[in-house]
Amino acid sequence: MTNAVTPAPAMAKEESSSALSFYGIWLVAAAALVVLPLIFSSGGSLTSFSLIGIAIIFALSYNILLGQTGLLSFGHAVQYGLGGFLAVHAMNAVASHNWPIPLPVIPLMGGIGGMAFALLVGWVMTKRAGTVFAMISLGIGELVASSSLILRSVFGGESGITTDRTALMPLFGWTFGPQIQVYYLIAFWVMVSAIAMYALTRTPLGRICNAVRDNPERVEFIGYDPHVVRYLAYMFAGFFAGIAGGLTAINFEIANSAYLGATQSGLVLFSAFIGGTAYFFGPILGAILVTYLQLGLTNVTSVWQLYFGIIFIAIVMYAPGGIAGILMKHRPLIRAGTLRSVIPSYLVAAIPTLALALGIILTIETVARFSGGDVINLLGIPFVATAPTTWAAAAVLVVGGFLVARITWRRIAEAWDRAATVARDRGYLA
Amino acid sequence: MTAAIQVNAVEKSFGNVAIIRDLNLSVAKGERHAIIGPNGAGKSTTFNLISGHIKPTSGEIRLNGEVTSGLRPFEINRRGLSRSFQVTNVFARMTVWENVRCAVLWATGHRYAFWKNVDNLPEVKQRTAQILDDIHLSHRRDVPAGLLTYAEQRELEIGITIAGGASVIMLDEPTAGMSHAETERAVALIRRLTEGRTLVIVEHDMSVVFGLADRISVLVYGHIIASGTPEEIRGNPKVKEAYLGEEVD
Numbered sequence: 001m002t003n004a005v006t007p008a009p010a011m012a013k014e015e016s017s018s019a020l021s022f023y024g025i026w027l028v029a030a031a032a033l034v035v036l037p038l039i040f041s042s043g044g045s046l047t048s049f050s051l052i053g054i055a056i057i058f059a060l061s062y063n064i065l066l067g068q069t070g071l072l073s074f075g076h077a078v079q080y081g082l083g084g085f086l087a088v089h090a091m092n093a094v095a096s097h098n099w100p101i102p103l104p105v106i107p108l109m110g111g112i113g114g115m116a117f118a119l120l121v122g123w124v125m126t127k128r129a130g131t132v133f134a135m136i137s138l139g140i141g142e143l144v145a146s147s148s149l150i151l152r153s154v155f156g157g158e159s160g161i162t163t164d165r166t167a168l169m170p171l172f173g174w175t176f177g178p179q180i181q182v183y184y185l186i187a188f189w190v191m192v193s194a195i196a197m198y199a200l201t202r203t204p205l206g207r208i209c210n211a212v213r214d215n216p217e218r219v220e221f222i223g224y225d226p227h228v229v230r231y232l233a234y235m236f237a238g239f240f241a242g243i244a245g246g247l248t249a250i251n252f253e254i255a256n257s258a259y260l261g262a263t264q265s266g267l268v269l270f271s272a273f274i275g276g277t278a279y280f281f282g283p284i285l286g287a288i289l290v291t292y293l294q295l296g297l298t299n300v301t302s303v304w305q306l307y308f309g310i311i312f313i314a315i316v317m318y319a320p321g322g323i324a325g326i327l328m329k330h331r332p333l334i335r336a337g338t339l340r341s342v343i344p345s346y347l348v349a350a351i352p353t354l355a356l357a358l359g360i361i362l363t364i365e366t367v368a369r370f371s372g373g374d375v376i377n378l379l380g381i382p383f384v385a386t387a388p389t390t391w392a393a394a395a396v397l398v399v400g401g402f403l404v405a406r407i408t409w410r411r412i413a414e415a416w417d418r419a420a421t422v423a424r425d426r427g428y429l430a
Numbered sequence: 431m432t433a434a435i436q437v438n439a440v441e442k443s444f445g446n447v448a449i450i451r452d453l454n455l456s457v458a459k460g461e462r463h464a465i466i467g468p469n470g471a472g473k474s475t476t477f478n479l480i481s482g483h484i485k486p487t488s489g490e491i492r493l494n495g496e497v498t499s500g501l502r503p504f505e506i507n508r509r510g511l512s513r514s515f516q517v518t519n520v521f522a523r524m525t526v527w528e529n530v531r532c533a534v535l536w537a538t539g540h541r542y543a544f545w546k547n548v549d550n551l552p553e554v555k556q557r558t559a560q561i562l563d564d565i566h567l568s569h570r571r572d573v574p575a576g577l578l579t580y581a582e583q584r585e586l587e588i589g590i591t592i593a594g595g596a597s598v599i600m601l602d603e604p605t606a607g608m609s610h611a612e613t614e615r616a617v618a619l620i621r622r623l624t625e626g627r628t629l630v631i632v633e634h635d636m637s638v639v640f641g642l643a644d645r646i647s648v649l650v651y652g653h654i655i656a657s658g659t660p661e662e663i664r665g666n667p668k669v670k671e672a673y674l675g676e677e678v679d
Contacts, residue, residue: 204535204551205544211532214521220503221481221513222594223536232542278523429573 026195033187037180046179048295053186054247055291057193059271059283061240066269067277068201069233070213071126072134075141076241076268079114081260082144083242084249085155086113088163091249095167102171103250107189110246111239118238126230129216133230141265148257160256163249176250186247193240198280200236209233267294270308274315276322285323303368310360336423345415349408356405359397366390432495434459434598434628435480435511440489440499442472442479442652449475450652453489457645459597462629464639467649468672473632474516476649477602480630481513482506493598508536512596516603516632518583520590522576526567529575529586531558533593557593564623565589581612588619598628605635617642640664648672 033053037046058080065071087110094101125136148155155161166177174181200206208229211219216226249255258264267290275286290308297304319326333339358378365376369385376383376390383390435457442450449472457463465473478484480491482503491499498506521529531548534557540546548554562568565585570578575586584604592599604620605613617638620629633639639646640660647657650672656663663669 199547200544202547202549203544204540204546204548205542207528207532207548208535208542210524210528211521214523215519218515218519218521218590219532221507222533222590223504223507224542225502225504228542232544236544429577 026191029194030191033191037183043179046183048292050179050183050186050251051295052288052291053183053190054244054251055268055271055287056190056284057247058241058244058268059275059287060194060197060280061237061244062268062272063277063280063283064197064200064209064233064237064240066272067279067282068206068213069209069230070216071129071230071233072269073137073237073265074134074262074269075137075139075144075265076237077260077262077264078141078144079117079238079241080245080248080264080268081148081255081257082117083110083114083245084255084259085148085161085245086110086242087246087249088161088255089154091163091165091168092161095164098169100169103165103168103176104171104185104188106168106250107243107246110249111243114242114245115235115239118235122231122234122238126234127227129212129226129230138262141260141262145257145260145262148260155257156255158257160254160258162254165250165253182251185250189243189247193243194284197236197240201280205229205232270312274311274322276324276326276328278321279324279328282322282324289323301365301368302373303364306364306368307361332423332428333419336419336426336428338419338422342412342415342419345408345412349405349412352401352404352408354401355397356401359394359399359401362390362394363398366394431459433457433492434461434494435630436492436495437476437480438490438492440479440486440491442475442484443487448652450479450486452653453479455647455654455657457598457628457630459494459628460626462624462631462642462644464643464646465630465632465649466634466636466639466646471649472652473649474602475652477513477600477630477632481511481600507594507596510597511600512591512594512598513600514587514591514602514604516606518580518587520575520583520586523574525572525574526578526586527558527562527571530561530589530593533590534558534561537594537596561589561593564592565619581608581616584608584616585619588616588623592623596627598630599624600630602632603634604631605633605638613638 036049040046040049058076062073062076065073065076087106090109091103091106093099094106121140125133125140149157165182166175168176170176176182176185201209208219208224211222211224212226212229212233219226219229245255245259248259271286271290272283273286274290275284276282293308294304297307301307315322321329330339333342362376362378362383365378366383366385369376373385376385383393433456435455437453437455440450440453441448453476455465455476465476467473475484479486479499482498482501482505486499489499490497493506493509493511496509498509498511501509521532524532531554534554535541535548538551538554538557540548540551540554559568562571565588567582567585567589570582575583578586584607588601588604591601601620605616608616613635620631621642629642631639631642633642643660645658646660646663647654648663648666648669649655655672656666656669658666
């Protein structure tokens, strides 16, 4: 009896400290969202932050499907885009009737739009998971995207439908004309949506979603209909995607058919996967990285999508857990205090790996700019695409980098195994 | 008194092949009933039919008097029947605790709730802890089910099956692949956890069958050739001929 009692205070302490760190994370995130534009106040970074915020909501909503429920959707942009269109129509209606509805409520309309569409098509779509669901989602995506060009009265054809976000009633003197005010509107919705989506994972439905992901057959034998579970998850995902779409419509003051298309659907899959679908925060990392790369790379290179493809393939092949998966793999080592023994091998590997990456970049840019284009600027060194010296440099970097990097990667694996074994011996799962 | 399970003239064919022919089975409430038979006799198919995993081609199945043939597995489960699987069938990426908790949620009435914090449901918490204690896996509660040892997974399998508090429990070869010591442990566990409930079990290990069962049915080529107490089955010449042979003596 005594040994049953003694651990109790320790457990209570652990629980309260984990609760503290839990709320701490959310408070830090909220503070970061408030402070960021004060530190980086240029117009360009405000726009970037706004887009990243929207991408975070969108990627998290996608992960309700992929990471939580095991549904691979190729058409998630449908709910996002329809949310955007509904938001634009709502804004125009509010403005023309002078209804007393302020702009911050509009994303909710987007959410309702996304959810309504999910409600409509979801029951048929979610009957089966796996390939069937993936194919139907692709089909619905194409269907809606092409309809958007045909149904001009609703979608405005090629040019889309424009709106004026300042035409709505101001809220506490905010007209939402300046980008900073739009940023804070988006930041508010990022916090609300992220908290709501996290909370969803902690509900009975959220837990059963995971069970459906792991083993839909067994779920049927513990009283649940996996079809209903998938349908509900699909509606929630549609709701939050619609909010993201509504925010995009507010941000750009337009909704057009590009919002609904396969490119957008691909991008969100990409963000969620690169970030890591197994952890709630994974898609947040993915959305930040992908949006940042997208904005940054388009200025630097014309073949930025090629780099996306390479990153995606590399992640799928070597780190299927995404960035979050890589980070979380280190947790047992940190707890066991053996991470220090791995870090030197990382540092050693970084140099040849970087050389390999630079070699690949140089090769790609040489090919891309061979028949005309700017001089390649790599770490401040200019390379001319037509010069044989450039080709030689690229070849040396790729081949040499790969050969050396391969050895250092093996070193990492060995150091890692040792550290993980020690961590396991000390009772930390690795 | 209505039987817990009543199977009347059930047939099941896959294409032209009749797997189950004129199956009749009656399991009384509170009874421990074992189904035995040679490989390929249709024992697992019988389980799948009763639990709704597959639908009978013809015939009728009743659970506590209510017709359940044609219902989906979750509908049958909600009416008080729970089953385990011959091949371990757990939620591999979720922890032991979450596996059992998921199995508790429907029975405690939380269904598809998305407005409740799952960690804040005292009844669920208490029941999950109780079941983990029962299956001796409390010390492994935070381990993903996929990382458990085989015997532990089998115990978790039983835990998930009983967690919902079903009145009829069906276990499909619960001790398959276990060592002698593990089997004894598992049998004691099954005996204790199914106390006061109806148990239907498929098992190859005859010591388990004769040690545990009140009644035994012998299934050969999709047809029950004999049903009775262990003594009756031991003495039945048809059974001896078809299946048990010298093993009984």
